[in-house]
Amino acid sequence: MPPANRPHMHFLLAAVLSVAPFFSGYHGCFVLLNMRTHERSEFNTTQCARRFPPQSTFKIFNTMAGVDVGFLHGPDTMQRWSGEHYAIAAWNQDQTLQSAVAYSVVWYFQRVATAVGPARMQHFINAAGYGNRDISGGITHFWLDSSLRISANEEADFVARLYENRLPFSSRAMHIVRQVIVVRKGRNYMFSGKTGTGGTYSHATIGWFVGHLQSPRGEYAFAANIFPAGKEPTGPRARAIVIEILESRGLLPR
Numbered sequence: 103m104p105p106a107n108r109p110h111m112h113f114l115l116a117a118v119l120s121v122a123p124f125f126s127g128y129h130g131c132f133v134l135l136n137m138r139t140h141e142r143s144e145f146n147t148t149q150c151a152r153r154f155p156p157q158s159t160f161k162i163f164n165t166m167a168g169v170d171v172g173f174l175h176g177p178d179t180m181q182r183w184s185g186e187h188y189a190i191a192a193w194n195q196d197q198t199l200q201s202a203v204a205y206s207v208v209w210y211f212q213r214v215a216t217a218v219g220p221a222r223m224q225h226f227i228n229a230a231g232y233g234n235r236d237i238s239g240g241i242t243h244f245w246l247d248s249s250l251r252i253s254a255n256e257e258a259d260f261v262a263r264l265y266e267n268r269l270p271f272s273s274r275a276m277h278i279v280r281q282v283i284v285v286r287k288g289r290n291y292m293f294s295g296k297t298g299t300g301g302t303y304s305h306a307t308i309g310w311f312v313g314h315l316q317s318p319r320g321e322y323a324f325a326a327n328i329f330p331a332g333k334e335p336t337g338p339r340a341r342a343i344v345i346e347i348l349e350s351r352g353l354l355p356r
Contacts, residue, residue, distance in 0.1 A: 127333030153251035157298030297337025
């Protein structure tokens, strides 16, 4: 069952039943929270309530923690590449915060988490009530197939609080992270989010996409995760599914 302390939401069963075709080849879930009406739509309610490692969706949280301890100063905050070779070519270069989010550069955010440190990170995690609050997996790995776990329902609630300025971080930190997670925008809409992929570079085991949409049709927070059922699950694939769902309902302009 969803956490008992979550605000009561209405379930829109028609929306739940109609998104199944978008998840062909995956065991997936999707939650869409209307931030104006507080209605919640879910596909696969059981999976939406289960907690899994957040993978690189935790970069949203990590960025705000990094800003509030003074390690990150804005989208242009630079970290030099060590020269270590990574299988993902885009990681093998110096990175700004903006590029590290775009390319989901693990080494950059391992440095951020190290700068925050276990004590301050645990304080932020507890204050935000993030998932199971467990960072025992180690300061550079706890969010990566490790001890920290969060559900899609909790991810959507967390994103909603980010855009309502209701997280235990400074307004500046929340503003900076909202800047760096923009996926695309137009004259009257902004679509933002962060992917996450679990497993290894050659064998993904879970894909995440969480984020926010502001458009003429409303304001929404959302979260989706996918597992293999014939196709390989990745964060980019979860993002593509979310885009297809939102576009099909006329919420996200094509």
